Amino acid sequence: MYNKIKNIVSKTDLFLFKLFGSEKNVKFLENLKEAKELFSYLNQIGEENKVKFVGGCVRKVLSAEIVDDIDLATTLEPNEVKKKLNKKNIKVIDTGISHGTVTAILNQIKFEITTLRKDVSTDGRHADVKFTTNWEQDALRRDFTINAIYADLDGRFFDPQNGISDLKNGKVKFIGSPDDRIQEDYLRILRYFRFFTQYSKKEHDQEVMQSIKKNVNGINKISKERIFDELKKIFSLKNVTQLFNLKESREIFLNIFPQLKYYERLKKLNNKLKDKFDSTLIMASLIVDQSDNYGYFCYKYKTSNVIKKRFENISNNFENLKKKGFYSEKNIKKMTYFIGKDNVRDLLLFSALINNKINDSNIIKLLDYVNFLKVPKFPLSGDDLKKFGYESGEIMGKKLKLLEEEWIENNFILDDKTLKKNLNKFNKN
Numbered sequence: 001m002y003n004k005i006k007n008i009v010s011k012t013d014l015f016l017f018k019l020f021g022s023e024k025n026v027k028f029l030e031n032l033k034e035a036k037e038l039f040s041y042l043n044q045i046g047e048e049n050k051v052k053f054v055g056g057c058v059r060k061v062l063s064a065e066i067v068d069d070i071d072l073a074t075t076l077e078p079n080e081v082k083k084k085l086n087k088k089n090i091k092v093i094d095t096g097i098s099h100g101t102v103t104a105i106l107n108q109i110k111f112e113i114t115t116l117r118k119d120v121s122t123d124g125r126h127a128d129v130k131f132t133t134n135w136e137q138d139a140l141r142r143d144f145t146i147n148a149i150y151a152d153l154d155g156r157f158f159d160p161q162n163g164i165s166d167l168k169n170g171k172v173k174f175i176g177s178p179d180d181r182i183q184e185d186y187l188r189i190l191r192y193f194r195f196f197t198q199y200s201k202k203e204h205d206q207e208v209m210q211s212i213k214k215n216v217n218g219i220n221k222i223s224k225e226r227i228f229d230e231l232k233k234i235f236s237l238k239n240v241t242q243l244f245n246l247k248e249s250r251e252i253f254l255n256i257f258p259q260l261k262y263y264e265r266l267k268k269l270n271n272k273l274k275d276k277f278d279s280t281l282i283m284a285s286l287i288v289d290q291s292d293n294y295g296y297f298c299y300k301y302k303t304s305n306v307i308k309k310r311f312e313n314i315s316n317n318f319e320n321l322k323k324k325g326f327y328s329e330k331n332i333k334k335m336t337y338f339i340g341k342d343n344v345r346d347l348l349l350f351s352a353l354i355n356n357k358i359n360d361s362n363i364i365k366l367l368d369y370v371n372f373l374k375v376p377k378f379p380l381s382g383d384d385l386k387k388f389g390y391e392s393g394e395i396m397g398k399k400l401k402l403l404e405e406e407w408i409e410n411n412f413i414l415d416d417k418t419l420k421k422n423l424n425k426f427n428k429n
Helices: 002-008 011-020 033-042 056-062 078-087 135-140 163-168 178-184 188-199 206-221 224-234 240-244 247-256 263-268 279-287 294-300 305-316 329-339 341-354 360-372 382-386 394-409 416-427
Strands: 051-054 070-074 091-096 101-106 109-115 117-122 127-131
Touching: 033 051, 033 070, 033 078, 033 101, 033 109, 051 056, 056 070, 056 163, 078 091, 078 101, 078 109, 117 135, 178 188, 178 206, 188 206, 188 224, 188 240, 188 247, 206 247, 224 279, 240 247, 240 263, 263 279, 263 341, 279 294, 279 305, 279 341, 294 305, 305 341, 329 341, 329 360, 341 360, 382 394
Parallel strands: 070 109
Antiparallel strands: 051 070, 091 101, 101 109, 117 127
């Protein structure tokens, strides 16, 4: 494999292969069968490449991260891309055709394909673009140098903004003027904090900080859906706690999101439990208390009902998490019956951040208990009560409810003797 790579890339590129990780990591995109297929449909044999990988997928490959989305840049205009792929029976969706973007789906893998372009005008949310065949012009309109790295199928890089060097050195740098880039799309303020948290090995550049402070109110022009989508990406970072460690970034971020007032809780998040927190639970850690204030955040950013319900579950049980009795296996089993395993896991993990009397080892032990626990199922139904002479209706419903309560209090055990005794007792009422 090494000799194969050596034959197809320059010495400089080979250095980069060795610098950023294993051959397997850097060759991931080349070995993707579907990508090869798309490239073969869009490129002309014997001509210069008309399509390259770009953006996040290249950045992630160079950083040895998991690639979860694939962006392609092409000199072909959108209708030409569609025409070529339709001939091969490839499903193509017009996801943003006015801005040059279509999405091709091949074997359930999505490829976002965007024609090279340059901005003509912008209002901070949307840009009017003009298509081009100039790769350097396309790079100039991108946000950060580390997102303006292109790669062909052979792993050769086109890096007009020196993004590879910046990625290696942990430098998150706007392309050109930070003011210009931010004013083209104010969401780039949040993207800056995401990439800085993830990749930076340096302090904030003061020119960038001044530009962000000057333009921060522009965030209000961005749709709440786009803002929340970016927020989820930020809170999915493994080192998200770093976001609040630097005073400058913390103050700006809290100015944008004042609801994230419990950031100090993240200091209690250690390596034993960190990987068990998803982005929603991280957000809950920053927002949720015993009040219903989380509801405003969910309303403002139009979160899904799933997220709102997870916040609500934690808020409703907030005070219980401070009580010793909550952490008994008997109670955890009961909670699992009432609200389900996932909600109980949320409560146990959240408790690590607000209850100083429970240690992480105990939480891990209880999480394991929940994982292997078989959720109890109430063993009786109306048909069972009919055998004792009950008829369908309100009385039967009350009897079932009382029996269920007895079953729960008896640690989910209800033997025949207890059953007959209780049914006889109820009959006397």
